[in-house]
Amino acid sequence: ALEEAIPNHYHNLQTTSFLPSSICTLSTKGDRKRGTLEVVHKHGPCSTFSKDMVKPLAVEDILSHDQDRVESIRSRLTITTDGKRDIRGSKATLPAKSGSTIGSGNYIVTVGLGTPKKDLSLIFDTGSDLTWTQCQPCARSCYAQQETIFAPSSSTTYSNISCSASECSGLTSATGNKPGCSASSSACIYGIQYGDQSFSVGFFAKDKLTLTSKDVINDFYFGCGQNNQGLFGGAAGLLGLGRDKLSIVSQSTREYGKVFSYCLPSRASYTGYLTFGKDRAASNAKYTPFSSSKGSSFYGLELQAIFVGGSKLAISPTVFSSSGMIIDSGTVITRLPPTAYSALSKAFRSQMTKYTLTKPLSILDTCYDFSKTTTVTIPVISMLWGGNIKVDIAAQGTLYANGIDQVCLAFAGNGDDSD
């Protein structure tokens, strides 16, 4: 009770917590519940991916790829608000790197597809809609993945979708591309391309999707990729948790009522969970309304203020409202309007003067060398969301480490307040 009455405005940390662990620790929450999948970090010890398949990325590479994803999201929102959906038109402004937007800093879940079910590890993405996996015979191209590639011919419940089906035309909003139609079989052909020019093209299909032994979605619509290129890091494809009607969230409306929840673990060596359904959502959650629509896929939020060590930063609310905000499971580092980021880093630095500042780490410019100390005390950063909901960011969500000698404030600024 005393802790509630007197909020703690500081985190105390052991610097050893910045070191990676090789031991997987399972979450005690959400485990083995109905409608629940385990969430693991692709590069952590809880992932079953072999080191040969998923070569751990350098922190600089992860942050570079993260910027690619941000550019991709920005481009998609621009396209949507202009009413134009020609993804190709945005290529010139986007970095041309192979698959990196999807491949960095991502969390994966394992689902079962087909009859008998084939387990597939998919990237967990609230920033896109279409679920797809690589499919045999990989008519054009498949990248290397950890599990064997899904074979439609081995599933007794698999079928292709016809070009004339309404679900086929729904691909336009779900992928940003109009579907194609096979001249020989009238099968619906999907194509999805990400901002870095990685892509998947193949048959739009349906099959049985098994989340747990008691949670099965029959006739789940997904992309069966025959031409897949990019560095998806050994994952078999992508699980689209966006707002579009073809996302898994919308497709499982009857079973779970368009409610889902997740927890991303504090370290790559821990597991989290992804749970579908209202009954299993956290009872102690504080809610903020979605803000006005940010495209058809994204989940918009209204950020109103930021606190550092219990003190509210002097930032005009219009700084936040003019740019808007979304929540995304695939973007690593939170991006803020530069005016807000500047105030945040200044306040954070002012409370960290007893520690040694060190060189920047890619997009992160407030970094410390903690190699000469065993414990550190950092101010709690809190976000005030619409509805007057104040959420404290965990210590693990405040700093991003590249070893003990380079631990950085895990926030970055956009290029312009109007971004």
Place this chain on the structure above:
Amino acid sequence: IGIFGNVQQKTLGVVYDLPAGKVGFAPGGCA
């Protein structure tokens, strides 16, 4: 556009309730 990224979401239980038009945050969501 600002983006609330996955590092900052660590340890929070994040609840998406589309019919109600709201997102929830629960501290200690993984514990």
